[in-house]
Amino acid sequence: MGIRTAQQYFDSLNDGRVVYCLGERVNDVVHHPILSICADWMAVDYALQQDPRYQDLLTEKNDRGERASFVFRPQRNRADLLRLREIVKLWARICFGKPTGAKFVAKDGLNAVTVVTPRVDRKCGTHYAQNVETYRQYMQDNDLSFALAMTDVKGDRGLRPSKQVQHQDFYVRIVEERRDGIVVRGAKAHISQAPLANELLVVPCRGMREDDKAYAVSFAVPANAKGITMISAEPEVKEPGNYFDYPISSSVYINDAMVIFDDVFIPNERVFLKGEWQFAGDIAYMFGNFHRLSAETYKAAELELLTGAAALMAEYNGIEKFTHVQEKLTWLTMLTEATEIMGRAACEHCVTEPDSDLVYPNPMIANIAKLYFSDNWHQATKYVQDIAGGIVATLPSAKDYMNPETRDLMDKYFGGKAGVPTENRLRLVRLIKDMSSAYEDVITLHAEGSPAAQKLAIHALADFDRYKAAAKRAARIHDGTDHPIYSPLPEFPMRLSK
Numbered sequence: 001m002g003i004r005t006a007q008q009y010f011d012s013l014n015d016g017r018v019v020y021c022l023g024e025r026v027n028d029v030v031h032h033p034i035l036s037i038c039a040d041w042m043a044v045d046y047a048l049q050q051d052p053r054y055q056d057l058l059t060e061k062n063d064r065g066e067r068a069s070f071v072f073r074p075q076r077n078r079a080d081l082l083r084l085r086e087i088v089k090l091w092a093r094i095c096f097g098k099p100t101g102a103k104f105v106a107k108d109g110l111n112a113v114t115v116v117t118p119r120v121d122r123k124c125g126t127h128y129a130q131n132v133e134t135y136r137q138y139m140q141d142n143d144l145s146f147a148l149a150m151t152d153v154k155g156d157r158g159l160r161p162s163k164q165v166q167h168q169d170f171y172v173r174i175v176e177e178r179r180d181g182i183v184v185r186g187a188k189a190h191i192s193q194a195p196l197a198n199e200l201l202v203v204p205c206r207g208m209r210e211d212d213k214a215y216a217v218s219f220a221v222p223a224n225a226k227g228i229t230m231i232s233a234e235p236e237v238k239e240p241g242n243y244f245d246y247p248i249s250s251s252v253y254i255n256d257a258m259v260i261f262d263d264v265f266i267p268n269e270r271v272f273l274k275g276e277w278q279f280a281g282d283i284a285y286m287f288g289n290f291h292r293l294s295a296e297t298y299k300a301a302e303l304e305l306l307t308g309a310a311a312l313m314a315e316y317n318g319i320e321k322f323t324h325v326q327e328k329l330t331w332l333t334m335l336t337e338a339t340e341i342m343g344r345a346a347c348e349h350c351v352t353e354p355d356s357d358l359v360y361p362n363p364m365i366a367n368i369a370k371l372y373f374s375d376n377w378h379q380a381t382k383y384v385q386d387i388a389g390g391i392v393a394t395l396p397s398a399k400d401y402m403n404p405e406t407r408d409l410m411d412k413y414f415g416g417k418a419g420v421p422t423e424n425r426l427r428l429v430r431l432i433k434d435m436s437s438a439y440e441d442v443i444t445l446h447a448e449g450s451p452a453a454q455k456l457a458i459h460a461l462a463d464f465d466r467y468k469a470a471a472k473r474a475a476r477i478h479d480g481t482d483h484p485i486y487s488p489l490p491e492f493p494m495r496l497s498k
């Protein structure tokens with residue numbers, strides 16, 4: 001088929017899927033007043049692929065000479081990862097910091113199962129890598145959109161999947177094995193854009209033990225498969241189409257839905273893990289490596305936007321020369337640029353998977369970058385709110401500004417620095433309000449993994465032997481241990497002045 005148009009994508013969603021939003025069953029997800037925001041945002045992927053300005057970045061010719069989306073390709077070297085990054089950055093810059101979602105999250109899941117399934121096959125004699133390859137080809141040939149369903153609803157977070165008390169379905173599990181496939185049950189939470197995706201790629205969200213075997217499952221399934229119900233996340237936007245009051249949230253609705261699997265049949269050829277519990281954690285971890293790179297990439301674009309809003313607001317308020325404001329702008333610049341640099345570094349220092357021609361982003365750098373920007377996001381919005389003032393909380397709505405009876409009053413009294421139209425100031429205030437919402441705080445903290453997940457990874461990857469060798473050398477501790485970097489170094493101080 002080659003690459004699809006936006007219209008072909010929209011038409012493909014009329015497939016009987018079971019979606020709820022704001023208390024009602026939605027029969028037409030494309031023309032629903034709120035879900036259409038998500039559909040339009042996702043369709044940007046397809047519009048850009050058709051655009052000659054971006055086609056060479058976003059697509060490649062396949063063996064048949066047809067254009068295919070680059071993001072479906074396995075990542076084989078540094079250049080591939082850097083190109084993937086440029087793609088995410090383009091998507092994010094176009095969509096106000098939120099990369100268009102047709103393939104954004106699930107491409108990282110596809111990369112994860114691509115890297116890990118050969119490990120499973122080598123150890124267990126399975127044939128999952130071939131299933132992944134066939135699936136990849138299918139996705140590429142039909143240019144489908146997909147969502148990545150990793151996060152289980154989990155129940156009691158202190159208990160492993162098989163040890164849950166209230167019921168056994170807090171994590172998606174295999175409830176029946178048939179000759180031609182498996183039947184799965186359970187639910188995944190916060191699955192971005194699932195109600196508007198063609199396919200769902202399902203992976204485990206944590207490491208498992210042997211008694212969690214039934215939960216060590218990965219597969220792909222069409223979003224309209226029998227037994228799947230999707231309940232949309234409550235939309236942030238209160239008035240679709242009101243770009244003055246909701247400049248971002250009326251343009252992007254990610255729809256992080258709950259996806260329920262009520263005895264869904266998955267044919268064998270779409271199964272990528274079936275009980276090999278030792279590899280559940282590998283898939284979750286590998287998804288994290290790829291998805292944290294995506295996170296720092298789009299977040300750098302979002303931080304450009306936030307820092308720009310702060311700098312503009314400082315000018316509009318006439319405070320850009322005050323030291324405390326310049327300090328905040330400097331700090332915001334550091335956060336923005338460091339996030340960008342670390343994302344690039346995770347690609348430059350990528351890791352080659354042994355016995356393969358595949359690479360993945362440097363896990364240490366990717367995890368540090370995600371933790372760094374998410375840990376500092378609340379501080380960043382605090383600074384921007386500080387620069388903007390209380391008006392972020394109290395500004396009347398666009399309806400009052402558009403009302404001729406109050407417009408002149410608002411123009412006169414909401415003015416800032418001379419020469420800046422009041423309307424520009426008010427629009428910027430709304431942008432800052434949208435960007436510093438509770439949704440933005442939570443997505444930054446938890447999406448792409450909670451802080452504890454990054455801390456676990458960083459601690460596990462830390463080269464404490466190197467750090468300890470440095471400390472022992474400086475403290476003159478000679479305990480008989482050698483270190484390849486520190487032991488061969490010359491004595492110091494050298495007393496060269498004697």
Ligand SMILES: Cc1cc2nc3c(=O)[nH]c(=O)nc-3n(C[C@H](O)[C@H](O)[C@H](O)COP(=O)(O)OP(=O)(O)OC[C@H]3O[C@@H](n4cnc5c(N)ncnc54)[C@H](O)[C@@H]3O)c2cc1C
Pocket residue numbers: 105148149150151152153154157158189190191192193256442443446447448449450451452453
């Ligand atoms: C906007 C948004 C979009 C998202 N999109 C997707 C998506 O497309 N696909 C997807 O699969 N997921 C998605 N996620 C899910 C995201 O990965 C999770 O929110 C994140 O991993 C945290 O899981 P949780 O929300 O279940 O929080 P919880 O796990 O409930 O976390 C609450 C607290 O409990 C702690 N905790 C939980 N379990 C343990 C444990 N075993 N040991 C120690 N501490 C623990 C956490 O560290 C945290 O402090 C999205 C999330 C958000 C907010």
